Amino acid sequence: MAKLDPLNTSRYWHAPELPGMDMLHADFTTHEYAPHVHHSFVIAVTEVGGSEFKSRGRTGVAQQQALLVFNPAEPHSGRMGGSARWRYRSFYLAEPGIRHLMTTLGIDQTRYFGDNVFCDPELIDSFLELHRAFDGNDAQSDPLRQQEMFVHSFGTLFQNHAQPGQRVLPVPxxxxxxxxxxxxxxxxxxxxxxxxxxxxxxxxxxxxxxxxxxxxxxxxxxxxxxxxxxxxxxxxxxxxxxxxxxxxxxxxxxxxxxxxxxxxxxxxxxxxxxxxxxx
The missing domain is CATH 1.10.10.60 (Homeodomain-like)
Structure with missing residues (x-):
């Protein structure tokens, strides 16, 4: 566990069992994310409290009843707002992991998400359980169980909420x-x-x-x-x-x-x- 400052801690690790997958477990009370992009899919689930984020020119709320998803290279920022604490878990699925996931799901083309927030209680619980199963502190994790949970959680997310086909926007x-x-x-x-x-x-x-x-x-x-x-x-x-x-x-x-x-x-x-x- 590393301290960003006395009021903010985070733990980051690479999941060697999954190609292209990194994970973060953060516990913030004052941290603010500057506008930025990730060249990976970002999936985040709140455990305690919440925060505000900005993406696509809109402000949204990251809370326990919401699953946050950002497409690769999608600008966004975040800050504490309306809550004294924000403890959350996030996945960062980069290109090798995206290719692996598409093959696993039998999809020949990367999909994208038209929204950033999804209120799906069962899926939220599924991603929390998945993240904890891959937590570096969990020495009892079963590799087969981890793989099943990965396929189920990401498969359900893409099947139920992703839009088919590559995202193609007119060039401004x-x-x-x-x-x-x-x-x-x-x-x-x-x-x-x-x-x-x-x-x-x-x-x-x-x-x-x-x-x-x-x-x-x-x-x-x-x-x-x-x-x-x-x-x-x-x-x-x-x-x-x-x-x-x-x-x-x-x-x-x-x-x-x-x-x-x-x-x-x-x-x-x-x-x-x-x-x-x-x-």
């Missing part, structure tokens, strides 16, 4: 305008870029650039750049690079800056991530 004009900016960010995320540099790439003013990012991507240029840097840092940490080297090479000023953004985005420290990957 802003996205086309931003193409050279996005190329710059992906190529030079580790450099000290300015708003003026980004805007000039697309012949926009800095004000226009911020508006285009918000309308098209749902994130500010700075937040989008931070997500790229975090992904780069994760890749470096996974490859065994020291924390300070990963921080500087991915564009953060120093180790403390990486740690601060990592905690605000993922609810854990980089060290927790590394330890879970090397267990």
């Amino acid at each position: 004009a802003d996205a086309r305008v931003l193409a050279p900016v996005l190329e710059l960010l992906h190529d030079a995320y580790a450099e000290r870029l300015t708003l003026e540099q980004m805007a000039a790439t697309a012949a926009l003013t800095p004000f226009q650039l911020i508006g285009a990012f918000n309308r098209s991507i749902g994130l500010t240029p700075h937040t989008y750049l931070t997500q790229l840097r975090l992904r780069a840092a994760i890749a470096l940490l996974t490859a065994g690079r020291p924390l300070i080297e990963a921080a500087v090479a991915s564009g953060f000023y120093d180790q403390s800056a990486l740690t601060r953004h990592f905690k605000r985005t993922f609810g854990m420290t980089p060290l927790q991530y590394v330890r879970a990957r090397t267990c």
